[in-house]
Amino acid sequence: MGKQAVEIFRECLPILQTLSDEHRQDILLLLSENGRMTVNEITGRLTLSRPAVSHHxxxxxxxxxxxxxxxxxxxxxxxxxQESISLLRKLLTSLEQDCL
Known part of the structure; x- marks a missing residue:
């Protein structure tokens, strides 16, 4: 893996780490399916407490x-x-160029 790919990967780490949690994945799925939601609406659809949802x-x-x-x-x-997807695309492109 080239230096540029490593730098982009490091830039992507906060996104990748955040998306690795199942509760945050559940929240993203809810928002994807329902559009805009309040903390209370999200909490009502999950088994998490309101403070936990707010933290996520x-x-x-x-x-x-x-x-x-x-x-x-x-x-x-x-x-x-949009920005996260662009950054992840940039990482994939760099990896394809360096590793394939």
Missing amino acids: LKLLRNAGVVNVEQEGTLRYYHLSM
Whole structure:
């Protein structure tokens, strides 16, 4: 693996690590199927506590795969994976060039 591929891989690590958790995967699936959702709506569909869901949403936001919009007193979470997908594509392209 070339130096550029390693650098891109390191850039992708926060995304990959975040997506490795089953609870966060469940949250992403819910958002994918339902669109925008509040913490309470997500909590109502999972077996996690509200603080646990909030924690997972924070990690997903930090990894850049979820965004939040404030509407009045409600915070709506939604998928925002364009940048993450672009970065992962960049990694795959680099790996293909270096390793195949």
